[in-house]
Amino acid sequence: MTKNTNGTRSATTLVIGGNGKTGRRVAERLQGLGRAVRIGSRAGEPPFDWDRPDTWGPALHGVDRAYVTYHPDLAFPGAADRIGAFAEAAVAAGARRLVLLSGRGEEAARLAESRLQASGADWTVVRASWFNQNFDESFFLEPVLAGEIALPVGEAVEPFVDAGDIADVVVAALTDDRHVGRTYELSGPRLIGFGEVAAELSKATGRRIAYVPVSDAEYRAVLRENGLSEEFAELFTLISDGRNAHLVHGVEEVLGRPPRDFADYVREAAASGVWDVRG
Known part of the structure; x- marks a missing residue:
């Protein structure tokens, strides 16, 4: 907790992954x-x-709520x-309001959700589709810059x-009691295949992307060659098997407005220069 100028105390929120794609925006x-x-x-x-539980207590000191994100993914072994x-430690330390970022269609992540819900916290679960920002702030950035996005998802849409x-x-969810005990599923406003993604990126950048x-085996071989875990390939099953190939309406339900379209994101990101290739 921190003191205001009038001597009263104000809530402090722990934002785990506060420098990441969603955490940075939540903190701001x-x-x-x-x-x-x-x-x-x-x-x-x-x-x-996350790998050092002895750091959790000091980070939770004086905190009354937390945004919980887990790296690399809730579906990975040991995450639950x-x-x-952590949820039990947070509640014991006085941080009762916990908002967990989860993934749509990730059955392996449900155990982690259940463990957080069983902690006694005032919880909210936010299940999200794949992020737009994966193309300019994460693992799709280098393929976009290289002009080729090779993935084992076929013609599937997301x-x-x-x-x-x-x-x-x-x-x-962190600031309004009406969201306690709720699970929200979030998606964008339309389904997009990676061929269309490449076309949108090409149009915005002025170069061919x-x-x-590729096959699952080919993609796993690339992961091995780059020293990455093959478990990342399993995440693409969330796209390739079509389980999330439908829209959900959590953004409208919570915010009372439609979600942002992918094309609007692409135009803004391109204008920032993040995809500029300088020879």
Whole structure:
């Protein structure tokens, strides 16, 4: 907790992954509302590390709510145990309001959700589709710059959601009691295949960016060659098997407005210069 100028105490929110795609936006929005924020990261003060439970207590000191994101993914082995242990530690430390970022269609992530819900916290779960910002702030950035996006998803479609919309929903859940005990599923306003993604990117950048379908085995081989875990390939099943190939309406339900369209995101990101290739 921090003191206001009038001597009263104001809530402090721990934003785990506060330098990441959604965490950074959540922190900025909370600060814009005059809320005290603590960034939960290895470089934070105090530091927070999912692999070091001894860092959780200091990071939770004086905190009354938290936005919980887990790296690399809630579906990975060990995630549920860590989420459960953290949620129990948070409640014991006085941080009862917990908002968990989860994934749409990730059955393996449901155990982590259940563990957080069983902690006694005032919880909200936000399940999101794949992010627009994966193309300019994450693992699709290098393929876009190289001009070729090679993925094992065939002609499948995905309702990409904007990280800004996720952040707005999370801030509402952290600050409004009406969202306690609710699970929200978020998507963008339309279904998009990666061929269309490549076309949108090509139009916005003025250069050719191709989508190249590859097999699961080919993609796993690329992961091995680059020293990455093959478990990342399993995440693409969420797209390739069509389980999330439909729209959901959590953004409208929480915020009372439609979600941001992928084309609007692409135009803004392109204008920032993030995809400029200089020879």
